[in-house]
Amino acid sequence: MTTGEGAHEAAPPRVASRPASPDDCSIVSRGLTKRFRGGQVAVDDLHLAVPRGSVFGFLGPNGSGKTTTIRMLLGLMNPTSGGCEVLGRPMPAGLSAALPKVGALVEGPAFYPYLSGEANLRRYDAADPAADPRTVTSRVGSALDRVGLGAAAGKRYRAYSLGMRQRLAIAATLLGPRELLVLDEPTNGLDPQGTREVRSLIKEIAADGTTVFVSSHLLTEVEQMCTHVGVMRTGRLVAQGPIAELRDGHALRVRVESPQPAQAASVLNQLGLADVRTGVDEVTAELGAVAPERVVAELVGDGVSVRGFAVLRPSLEELFVGLTGEGFDVDG
Amino acid sequence: MSTVRSAETATPPDVLARPAEPHAEQAAGPGVAVAVPPRRGPARAALRLLRSELTLTFRRPRNIAMLIVLAIVPVLIGIVLRVVGGDGEAPSLITQVAGNGLMLTFVALSLLVQLLLPLAVAVVAGDAIAGEASGGTLRYLLTAPAGRTRLLAVKFVNVAIFGLVACMVVALAALVTGFVLFPVGPVTLLSGTTIPLADGLLRVLIVTGYSAAGMAALGAFGLAVSTLTEVPIGAVAATVVAVVFSQVLGVIPQLAPVQPYLLTSWWASFDGALRDPVATDVMTQGLLVFAAYTVVCGSIAWGRFSGRDITS
Ligand SMILES: Nc1ncnc2c1ncn2[C@@H]1O[C@H](COP(=O)(O)OP(=O)(O)OP(=O)(O)O)[C@@H](O)[C@H]1O
Numbered sequence: 001m002t003t004g005e006g007a008h009e010a011a012p013p014r015v016a017s018r019p020a021s022p023d024d025c026s027i028v029s030r031g032l033t034k035r036f037r038g039g040q041v042a043v044d045d046l047h048l049a050v051p052r053g054s055v056f057g058f059l060g061p062n063g064s065g066k067t068t069t070i071r072m073l074l075g076l077m078n079p080t081s082g083g084c085e086v087l088g089r090p091m092p093a094g095l096s097a098a099l100p101k102v103g104a105l106v107e108g109p110a111f112y113p114y115l116s117g118e119a120n121l122r123r124y125d126a127a128d129p130a131a132d133p134r135t136v137t138s139r140v141g142s143a144l145d146r147v148g149l150g151a152a153a154g155k156r157y158r159a160y161s162l163g164m165r166q167r168l169a170i171a172a173t174l175l176g177p178r179e180l181l182v183l184d185e186p187t188n189g190l191d192p193q194g195t196r197e198v199r200s201l202i203k204e205i206a207a208d209g210t211t212v213f214v215s216s217h218l219l220t221e222v223e224q225m226c227t228h229v230g231v232m233r234t235g236r237l238v239a240q241g242p243i244a245e246l247r248d249g250h251a252l253r254v255r256v257e258s259p260q261p262a263q264a265a266s267v268l269n270q271l272g273l274a275d276v277r278t279g280v281d282e283v284t285a286e287l288g289a290v291a292p293e294r295v296v297a298e299l300v301g302d303g304v305s306v307r308g309f310a311v312l313r314p315s316l317e318e319l320f321v322g323l324t325g326e327g328f329d330v331d332g
Numbered sequence: 333m334s335t336v337r338s339a340e341t342a343t344p345p346d347v348l349a350r351p352a353e354p355h356a357e358q359a360a361g362p363g364v365a366v367a368v369p370p371r372r373g374p375a376r377a378a379l380r381l382l383r384s385e386l387t388l389t390f391r392r393p394r395n396i397a398m399l400i401v402l403a404i405v406p407v408l409i410g411i412v413l414r415v416v417g418g419d420g421e422a423p424s425l426i427t428q429v430a431g432n433g434l435m436l437t438f439v440a441l442s443l444l445v446q447l448l449l450p451l452a453v454a455v456v457a458g459d460a461i462a463g464e465a466s467g468g469t470l471r472y473l474l475t476a477p478a479g480r481t482r483l484l485a486v487k488f489v490n491v492a493i494f495g496l497v498a499c500m501v502v503a504l505a506a507l508v509t510g511f512v513l514f515p516v517g518p519v520t521l522l523s524g525t526t527i528p529l530a531d532g533l534l535r536v537l538i539v540t541g542y543s544a545a546g547m548a549a550l551g552a553f554g555l556a557v558s559t560l561t562e563v564p565i566g567a568v569a570a571t572v573v574a575v576v577f578s579q580v581l582g583v584i585p586q587l588a589p590v591q592p593y594l595l596t597s598w599w600a601s602f603d604g605a606l607r608d609p610v611a612t613d614v615m616t617q618g619l620l621v622f623a624a625y626t627v628v629c630g631s632i633a634w635g636r637f638s639g640r641d642i643t644s
Pocket residue numbers: 036037040041042060061062063064065066067068069217331332643
């Protein structure tokens with residue numbers, strides 16, 4: 001797991017320290033770059049590796065290039081340079097072979113307002129040359145049931161609420177047997193109940209072995225369902241890898257509560273802990289490779305009175321802000 | 333990996349470290365039982381998409397309304413001719429219709445093929461790609477994956493069929509109106525000869541087919557315009573403006589050398605079907621112009637659409 005160094009300077013994109021073998025990945029990109037007319041680089045030298053069977057959270061603030069990347073992965077846009085493979089097929093050349101096995105939700109739902117939810121799904125199913133028309137009724141029915149729209153199947157799309165529309169878009173990704181789902185902000189506009197349902201649906205789908213590539217800026221959501229993450233910042237991938245590695249390996253800190261903070265700090269320094277910060281009656285430092293029990297033993301051994309000791313697991317949010325910069329302003 | 337381990341789990345799932353799967357399993361992915369559907373013919377899949385297009389086109393209230401208007405206008409023309417035809421001295425057109433109701437079909441088609449039929453076709457053709465783009469449905473059709481060339485071909489066939497149906501609606505409405513309001517019998521042609529009614533009906537078929545071919549060429553033009561924009565109204569308007577502009581060029585005498593190259597000059601050139609024997613020379617030329625327009629516009633549409641970034 002590698003991450004970008006600074007919170008505020010653009011970090012060079014890096015790939016996981018142990019890159020997944022391309023054969024073992026549902027999505028691979030090499031130097032994927034998109035420069036829009038006008039010169040803006042929306043995606044910059046992206047080396048993605050999405051392992052088969054993972055739930056890959058694709059994180060990044062607004063305008064960081066998530067949707068643009070997804071459009072290139074699905075053959076909707078041509079990369080300016082670099083390339084990508086989806087399910088082992090180069091895109092966009094291998095589009096017709098790969099995409100029937102991919103369910104996609106790109107930048108929100110889009111349907112025909114004058115058709116019912118069911119008729120809309122039939123329409124998209126008819127566009128897939130690999131779909132079997134003899135089973136369309138049952139496939140559409142079960143997709144609608146899976147997202148809880150069974151009762152509203154005959155209602156015109158125009159009359160759907162925002163959350164119902166989002167659910168229908170998710171249903172459209174489940175029309176056939178899929179090896180990969182690409183979901184761009186799937187919980188946008190859903191109520192908390194709906195968000196939870198989508199999350200458990202994704203887990204369920206992933207449990208069948210389907211790879212799920214899900215873009216989001218809702219960190220708690222990603223934290224709860226993803227096995228892997230990739231973090232985007234202004235078009236660059238600043239980190240990617242298993243989520244637990246990102247959390248464990250990266251910025252684990254210790255906090256020592258003590259009436260003698262200066263003394264505690266010097267112990268921590270002697271132990272080789274980095275970034276030691278002294279506060280009022282407490283000291284924090286990066287744990288690094290040192291075992292926490294050793295830190296406690298050293299402190300007590302040196303006669304520092306310890307009132308409290310904690311290992312601080314950074315929340316994904318802290319990591320995310322650290323990687324993408326704290327500013328809320330959209331870059332570019 | 334058959335279970336999803338949540339982020340809280342102590343041991344992280346390390347898919348990256350997993351050894352590569354044997355080749356056979358890669359096709360389906362670990363643990364995925366993806367039933368590969370039996371490979372069906374591409375022709376049948378394309379027909380299924382075409383059926384879906386046709387359903388959308390002919391169920392759409394807007395298109396149905398246009399077809400209804402196209403059915404009403406010949407009736408109005410018939411009524412007007414009936415009323416006017418009663419007064420003594422009348423132009424030849426009216427005497428022709430007054431003499432035989434079948435002629436109303438030719439009159440109606442030659443009038444409507446100039447503006448009203450092109451308008452209806454322009455709406456459907458201009459909307460074909462731009463409408464899907466503006467609604468965002470284009471990206472979902474393409475990720476289905478509909479295939480860009482296949483989608484474009486299906487869209488063209490759909491527009492051509494709509495044009496044919498529109499011409500048939502006009503012909504049928506005129507035929508029924510003519511039969512109701514005017515005497516019907518053996519048809520006296522422009523060449524002066526008289527042919528039996530059944531033969532006359534065959535001539536109606538020829539004229540309808542010829543008009544539909546002209547509308548298909550316009551459809552190809554509208555489709556090409558439709559690939560250039562994400563605003564369907566813009567594509568429709570541009571197509572209609574092009575038609576009107578071309579009609580204007582067609583009546584300026586000084587532009588006579590250009591006129592054979594205009595699509596609009598040929599739409600009503602089906603007089604040959606009213607001669608005995610059928611004069612095919614002009615109509616053949618017209619059909620060649622239609623084919624040329626279809627090929628050129630189709631190529632432009634394909635060239636523009638096949639590699640374009642879909643940003644909608
Ligand atoms: N068609 C386009 N033409 C020009 N620039 C574009 C186009 N589409 C996107 N961009 C730019 O590319 C950058 C990345 O946009 P993108 O939609 O990929 O971001 P995102 O990560 O999906 O953001 P969000 O979280 O808001 O959905 C933005 O700065 C945007 O302005």
